[in-house]
Amino acid sequence: MTVVEGQHLNATPGALTGVAIWPDANAAVVIAGRPALIVPTSELKAIEAAGVRWVWWSKDTAAELIQAGIRPKRCWDLAAVQRLLAGLSQADPGHVWAVAHGLDLESIPTLQPVDLFTHAVDTGDPDNPIGPDGHLRPEWAEGAWADSGDRTMRWAELALVIQQRQERALAAIETEPHPGAPRAPGRPRETAISESAAELICAELEHDGLPFDRMIGERIVAGFVGKRPLTADDERARLDELDRDVLKHLPHGVDFDLRSPDQVKSLLRRVGIEVPDTRAWRLEGLRGTHSIIEPLLRWRRAERIRTTFGYPWIDEHVGPDGRLRGHWTGSDGAAGRMTATAGLHNMPAEMRPAVAAASGHVLVRADLGQIEPRVLAAVSGDPDLTRATYADDMYLPVADRLRVSREIAKVAVLGAMYGQTTGKGAEALRGLEREYPGAMGYLQTADEAAQGGHDLRTYGGRRIRMSGEIDNGMSAGDVRSRAAARGRYGRNAVIQGAAAEFFKTWAALVRARGSALGAQIVLCLHDELVVQVPTAVADEVAALLGDCLDETAFRWSPPNSAPVRFVADTSIIERWSEAK
DNA sequence: GATTTCACGTA
DNA sequence: CGTACGTGAAATCC
Numbered sequence: 001m002t003v004v005e006g007q008h009l010n011a012t013p014g015a016l017t018g019v020a021i022w023p024d025a026n027a028a029v030v031i032a033g034r035p036a037l038i039v040p041t042s043e044l045k046a047i048e049a050a051g052v053r054w055v056w057w058s059k060d061t062a063a064e065l066i067q068a069g070i071r072p073k074r075c076w077d078l079a080a081v082q083r084l085l086a087g088l089s090q091a092d093p094g095h096v097w098a099v100a101h102g103l104d105l106e107s108i109p110t111l112q113p114v115d116l117f118t119h120a121v122d123t124g125d126p127d128n129p130i131g132p133d134g135h136l137r138p139e140w141a142e143g144a145w146a147d148s149g150d151r152t153m154r155w156a157e158l159a160l161v162i163q164q165r166q167e168r169a170l171a172a173i174e175t176e177p178h179p180g181a182p183r184a185p186g187r188p189r190e191t192a193i194s195e196s197a198a199e200l201i202c203a204e205l206e207h208d209g210l211p212f213d214r215m216i217g218e219r220i221v222a223g224f225v226g227k228r229p230l231t232a233d234d235e236r237a238r239l240d241e242l243d244r245d246v247l248k249h250l251p252h253g254v255d256f257d258l259r260s261p262d263q264v265k266s267l268l269r270r271v272g273i274e275v276p277d278t279r280a281w282r283l284e285g286l287r288g289t290h291s292i293i294e295p296l297l298r299w300r301r302a303e304r305i306r307t308t309f310g311y312p313w314i315d316e317h318v319g320p321d322g323r324l325r326g327h328w329t330g331s332d333g334a335a336g337r338m339t340a341t342a343g344l345h346n347m348p349a350e351m352r353p354a355v356a357a358a359s360g361h362v363l364v365r366a367d368l369g370q371i372e373p374r375v376l377a378a379v380s381g382d383p384d385l386t387r388a389t390y391a392d393d394m395y396l397p398v399a400d401r402l403r404v405s406r407e408i409a410k411v412a413v414l415g416a417m418y419g420q421t422t423g424k425g426a427e428a429l430r431g432l433e434r435e436y437p438g439a440m441g442y443l444q445t446a447d448e449a450a451q452g453g454h455d456l457r458t459y460g461g462r463r464i465r466m467s468g469e470i471d472n473g474m475s476a477g478d479v480r481s482r483a484a485a486r487g488r489y490g491r492n493a494v495i496q497g498a499a500a501e502f503f504k505t506w507a508a509l510v511r512a513r514g515s516a517l518g519a520q521i522v523l524c525l526h527d528e529l530v531v532q533v534p535t536a537v538a539d540e541v542a543a544l545l546g547d548c549l550d551e552t553a554f555r556w557s558p559p560n561s562a563p564v565r566f567v568a569d570t571s572i573i574e575r576w577s578e579a580k
Numbered sequence: 581g582a583t584t585t586c587a588c589g590t591a
Numbered sequence: 592c593g594t595a596c597g598t599g600a601a602a603t604c605c
Contacts, residue, residue: 257601259600259601260600260601260602261585261586261587261600261601261602262586262601262602277586277587278586278587279586279587279588280587280588300587300588303600304587304588304589304599307598307599307600308588308589308597308598308599309589309598326597332595332596333595333596334594334595334596335594335595337591337595337596339595339596339597340596340597341597341598342597342598343589343590343597343598344590344597345589345590345591345596345597346588346589346590346591346596346597346598347589347590348588348589348590349589349590367591371591414593415593417593417594418593418594419593419594420592420593481592484592485592488593488594489594489595491593491594492593492594492595493594493595495594496591496594496595525590525591526590526591526595526596527591528591581604581605582603582604582605583602583603583604583605584601584602584603584604585600585601585602585603586599586600586601586602587598587599587600587601588597588598588599589596589597589598590595590596590597591594591595591596
C-alpha cells in the first residue's frame with residue numbers, strides 16, 4: 001500500500017469523490033474516473049478545499065471527517081439517498097447494495113456464527129467484496145473493508161459505483177407512474193443532496209451539541225422537585241413529601257401509588273370521580289370538582305421533570321463543555337422527519353431557559369409559519385391555494401373564500417391534511433373541495449392510493465411504503481377502519497414528509513451560507529431552526545435565514561408557475577425561552 | 581427478561 | 592375514531 005502525500009490531486013469543484021476512512025489516520029479517496037489512493041487524513045483538507053462532493057456510505061464517515069477537523073461542504077450520503085429512493089428504514093451497506101442492484105432483500109446474507117452444526121462454506125475470494133450471489137459479502141458490510149489499504153480503496157470505489165446507480169434511479173422516478181400523487185416528484189436529485197446534507201447536519205449536531213446552561217437547568221429542576229438529593233434516604237424522603245402534597249387531600253390512612261394509572265383511577269373513584277383513563281387533559285376538565293385534582297396535576301408535571309428531564313438527564317446528556325448531546329437521524333419513520341434522542345425534540349417549555357447561547361454569542365431562531373398548508377399549496381400546485389399563501393395568515397383568504405370564520409377554515413384545512421372527517425371542519429371540507437380542487441384532489445389521491453396499499457412518493461421523491469401489513473383475520477369493521485387509518489396516514493405522510501424535505505433544504509442552505517459567519521446550527525425541530533452565532537453577526541444571520549427561505553421556496557416552485565410564499569418568524573435571543 | 585400499555589412532552 | 596416522534600414507569604407476558 002502506498003500512502004500518497006503532499007501531492008496535488010487536482011480535484012475540481014463538485015467532483016464526486018468516494019471516501020472511506022481507515023481507523024489509523026489514513027483514508028481511501030477516489031475521485032470519479034481516477035485510480036483510488038490512500039492519503040493521510042491531513043490531506044483530506046486540501047481535497048475538501050478544492051470543493052469536491054464527498055460520497056460516503058453513511059454519516060459515520062461525516063463524523064470521522066468532523067473529528068479530523070473538516071467541515072465538508074458537499075456530500076452524497078448513500079444511506080440517506082437509499083431511504084429517500086426506497087423508503088426503507090434499513091440503509092446499512094448490505095441493503096444499500098442490494099437495492100442499488102435490484103437484488104432480493106430477503107436473500108441478503110448475514111454473518112452466521114460457525115457452530116458445531118454448520119460449516120463455513122467457501123464462497124470464493126474473500127478479497128472480493130461481492131459474493132457469488134451478487135450480494136455484498138456480510139463481512140465486508142460489517143466493516144471488514146477496513147482490514148487493509150487495498151480493501152479500503154475498494155470500499156471507496158464501491159461507494160461511487162452505488163452513487164451512479166442512485167443517480168439513475170433518481171432520474172427514473174420523475175417518469176415512473178405515481179399513483180399516489182397527481183404530480184410527479186419535483187427535483188428528486190436536489191432532494192437527494194439536501195437529504196445528504198441533513199445527515200451532515202446530524203453529524204455536526206451530535207458533535208457540537210446544544211448550548212445548555214447547567215446552572216439554570218438545575219435551578220428549573222429544583223423548582224419542580226426540590227434540591228438534588230444527596231443520599232438515597234434523602235431522595236426517598238423527598239418523594240414522600242411530593243406524594244403527601246397530593247395524598248393529604250384524601251381521608252386519613254388511605255394510600256395509593258400515584259405512579260400507577262390504575263391506582264390513580266381507584267383513588268379518583270374513592271372521591272366519587274369516575275374516569276375511563278387518568279390522562280392530564282381529562283383531569284383538566286375536572287378542575288374544581290375536587291381539591292385533589294389540582295395537586296395531582298401539579299404532581300404529574302413534577303414527576304415528568306423528575307423522571308425524564310431531571311438531574312439524571314442533565315448528568316447523562318450535558319457534557320462538561322455545557323453542551324447537551326443526543327443522537328440524530330436525518331430521516332426517520334413514516335415521513336422522513338429528523339429525529340433526536342436525549343429529549344432534544346420534546347423538552348418541556350419550562351426547560352427552555354436553560355438553552356442559552358455561549359458567551360459572546362446569541363441564538364438566532366426561526367420557525368416556519370403555517371408550513372403544512374403552504375407545503376400543500378406547493379406540492380399540489382393549486383393556483384388558488386398558492387394565492388392564499390401570499391397572505392401572512394393564509395387562513396384568512398381561505399375563510400373569505402369559503403364564507404366561514406378563520407377558525408373553521410383552519411380546522412377544515414388541517415382536517416383535510418390529517419384525515420379528520422368529523423367535527424366542525426367536516427362541513428367546511430366540502431367548501432374546500434369546491435374552492436381548492438387541486439389541493440384537495442392531491443390529498444384525496446394520496447388517501448385512496450394508501451388505502452389501496454399502493455406506495456406513495458412525496459413531492460421531493462421520498463417513497464412511502466404502504467405495501468406493509470395485510471389485514472388478514474380482521475372483521476369487516478376492522479378492515480374498514482384499518483383502511484381509513486391507512487388513508488389518514490398517507491394523506492399526512494405526503495404533507496409531513498414534504499414539509500420535512502423543505503425544512504432540510506432550508507437548513508442545508510443556512511448551514512452552507514452561514515458557516516463563513518461562524519453560524520452553527522444547534523437544533524432542528526421540524527419547523528424551527530436554532531442557530532448559534534457570534535453576537536456581532538446576529539442581524540446578518542437573521543437576514544440570511546430569510547434569504548435562504550426565499551431561495552428554498554423558489555427552488556421548490558415548478559417552472560412556469562407562481563411560487564408559493566413561505567414565511568418565518570425570526571428572533572435574536574440569548575436563551576430559547578425568549579422566543580416570541 | 582422482554583414486550584405492551586399508559587402517560588406526556590414536542591412538532 | 593388527526594399525524595409523527597422519544598422516553599420512562601408500571602403492567603403484563605413468557
